Amino acid sequence: MDAKHSIAADLLNWYDAHRRDLPWRAPPGAQADPYRVWLSEVMLQQTTVATVTPRFTAWVARWPDIASLAAADEAEVMAAWAGLGYYARARNLVKAAKVVAAEHGGRLPDNEAALRALPGLGDYTAAAVAAIAFGRRAVVIDGNVERVVARLFAAAGKPAVRAAAEAITPDRRAGDFAQAMMDLGATICTARSPRCMLCPLAAACVARATGAQESFPVKPAKKPRPQRFGTIFWLQRGDEVLLVRRPARGLLGGMRALPTGPWGETRPALADAPADADWRLRNATVTHVFTHFALELALAVARWDAQTIPVAGEWWPVREIDSAGLPTVFAKAAAAIRGE
DNA sequence: TAACCGTGGCA
DNA sequence: TTGCCAAGGTT
Numbered sequence: 001m002d003a004k005h006s007i008a009a010d011l012l013n014w015y016d017a018h019r020r021d022l023p024w025r026a027p028p029g030a031q032a033d034p035y036r037v038w039l040s041e042v043m044l045q046q047t048t049v050a051t052v053t054p055r056f057t058a059w060v061a062r063w064p065d066i067a068s069l070a071a072a073d074e075a076e077v078m079a080a081w082a083g084l085g086y087y088a089r090a091r092n093l094v095k096a097a098k099v100v101a102a103e104h105g106g107r108l109p110d111n112e113a114a115l116r117a118l119p120g121l122g123d124y125t126a127a128a129v130a131a132i133a134f135g136r137r138a139v140v141i142d143g144n145v146e147r148v149v150a151r152l153f154a155a156a157g158k159p160a161v162r163a164a165a166e167a168i169t170p171d172r173r174a175g176d177f178a179q180a181m182m183d184l185g186a187t188i189c190t191a192r193s194p195r196c197m198l199c200p201l202a203a204a205c206v207a208r209a210t211g212a213q214e215s216f217p218v219k220p221a222k223k224p225r226p227q228r229f230g231t232i233f234w235l236q237r238g239d240e241v242l243l244v245r246r247p248a249r250g251l252l253g254g255m256r257a258l259p260t261g262p263w264g265e266t267r268p269a270l271a272d273a274p275a276d277a278d279w280r281l282r283n284a285t286v287t288h289v290f291t292h293f294a295l296e297l298a299l300a301v302a303r304w305d306a307q308t309i310p311v312a313g314e315w316w317p318v319r320e321i322d323s324a325g326l327p328t329v330f331a332k333a334a335a336a337i338r339g340e
Numbered sequence: 341t342a343a344c345c346g347t348g349g350c351a
Numbered sequence: 352t353t354g355c356c357a358a359g360g361t362t
Contacts, residue, residue, distance in 0.1 A: 044358040051348070051357085085346025088361075122360045142358045182358055191356065192351080222355090223343095251345065291345060328347065344362085350355085 007152070007204055008170040008177055014200035015180035020187075022049065023057055025179070032175075034108040034133035035066050041125045041132075042089050049186070055084060067106055070097035078254050079325025087327070091254055092120025110134040132175035139166045140178035144185025150217035151189060151207040161217070189213075226293045230263035232286070232333045233273050237304040240315035241334075242274065243324060251290070258330045259311065263295060270300055275310035277302035286336050288329040295329065299337055 016028070024040035026032040039059065043052045059080060063069040069077075074094055081090035096118040100108055108129065109115055116126035127138035139162065141149075146161050153164045170177055188199045194213050196202050207213040235242040246257045261272030270279045282299040289295070304310065316324050321334050 041358065046345095046357060046359055047347075048349075048357050083347075085348090086359085088345070089359090092360085120360070124359060128358070140358090143356090144358065178358090186358085225354095253345090289347085291347090292343075342362100345360090347357100349357095351353100 007168045007201060010200050010204075011180045011184065012170075012173055012176060015176055015183060018183065018187075019179070020049075020183055023053060032133050034110075034129065035069075036060060037133040038108060038121075038125075038129050039093070041128050042093060042120060043084065045089060045125070046086060047084065051084070066097050066100050066108070069094065070101040070106075072097075074254075075256075075325075079256065079323075082255065082325035083328055083331075085328075087253055087255055089120060091248070095119045096121070108133070110136070112136060112138050128178060131178050135175055137169065137171050137174040138178075139169050140174075140181070141165050142182060144182040144189075145178070147191060147217050148181055148185050148189045148201075151194075151213050152201060152205050154206040154210075154212065154216065156216070156218050225289070226265070227296065228263045228265060228293050229267045229296050229298070231261050231268050231270065231272075231298040231300050232330070232337075233259040233261075233275075233279070234299065234301045234333075234337050235259065235275055235277060235304050235310070236301070236318065237315055239318055241318050241321065242304070242309070242311075242313050243316045243326075244274070244311065244313040252327045252329075255327050256325050257327065258333055259313070260297070263293075267296075267298070269298075273300065273302075274313075275302070275304060277304060277310075282337070284336055286329070286333045288332060290329075297329070297333060299333060301337060 024036045040052065040056055043056055062080065063072055072094060077090055077094055078087065081087060099118060100106060112126050112130040115121050115129050124140065124142050127140040130136040131138040131140055141162060145165055149155060149161050149164045155161045155164050188195045196208050196213060202208055205213065207216050242259060243256050244259050246252050246255050248254045259274040261268055273279055279300045279302045282301060284299065286297045286299065287295065318338065326334065
């Protein structure tokens with residue numbers, strides 16, 4: 001057995017003894033449900049296992065298979081995703097479920113290329129589903145694999161990492177191999193302070209040999225995060241507050257929301273209010289950090305006494321605001337206004 | 341290619 | 352407190 005086969009064998013042996021028990025994983029040797037594998041992979045995109053686990057369980061209780069998801073009410077789906085972030089994932093889940101229902105007989109395609117063509121499945125997710133759900137040999141590269149492989153071979157740059165990952169991916173048990181790499185990356189070969197003393201691959205690790213494990217993978221410098229400002233408009237009629245639906249694309253796309261003016265580089269006042277009302281600006285502000293900018297929101301509050309609705313939207317019971325499926329930034333604003 | 345796209349936990 | 356980090360994808 002050569003060195004590269006030995007890596008896969010050693011890793012799989014470690015996996016058989018130390019694999020994490022996760023709700024989307026089938027018991028050892030059993031066939032995984034492709035829908036659950038797909039759903040978990042999408043939920044786990046840039047999202048921790050701890051965050052995903054309860055959301056996954058609730059999701060499959062509500063939409064247990066692809067057919068139910070393809071027929072789901074999109075507003076309910078978006079509300080169910082609220083708080084998880086990267087909301088295009090939820091929109092693409094429904095889109096892909098409809099494609100699978102209409103064009104694939106209701107079953108996920110069982111090969112990487114066809115999976116890759118579905119919305120929301122990129123190189124990583126298509127490979128992961130092909131390997132984990134269908135036992136295909138696929139080169140699965142996520143952040144964990146990139147880190148593990150970069151350290152194992154002191155590989156710098158994505159092409160070098162991919163070549164190395166391709167070389168060590170076994171023909172058999174490719175799905176277990178991928179999950180083993182991810183478990184190793186999540187529990188042993190961590191980004192900070194890796195536990196090399198516990199690593200089943202330590203003897204083969206090039207970076208470890210020179211003490212350079214924390215220098216891999218090589219990360220590009222990050223750009224500064226700009227500051228933006230905006231105003232949230234809380235319009236209350238009796239015990240209800242005005243909620244709107246954000247545009248289908250872009251930031252928080254398709255999500256229920258509190259009305260807000262545009263977010264710019266200077267502090268706005270009461271421009272772009274959804275109604276001509278007696279707006280009062282609160283002293284407190286709400287801050288929220290997105291991936292690529294930080295936001296400071298002023299809070300404007302007014303009453304609305306007419307029976308009409310000033311803009312396209314809905315009156316929502318304030319007492320039930322937590323069930324509206326608001327993204328976190330709006331949930332924060334609602335909590336701040338109600339708490340005062 | 342690089343910008344855009346969320347959130348919560350942790351050192 | 353601030354920045355980093357987590358099973359990435361789309362345009």
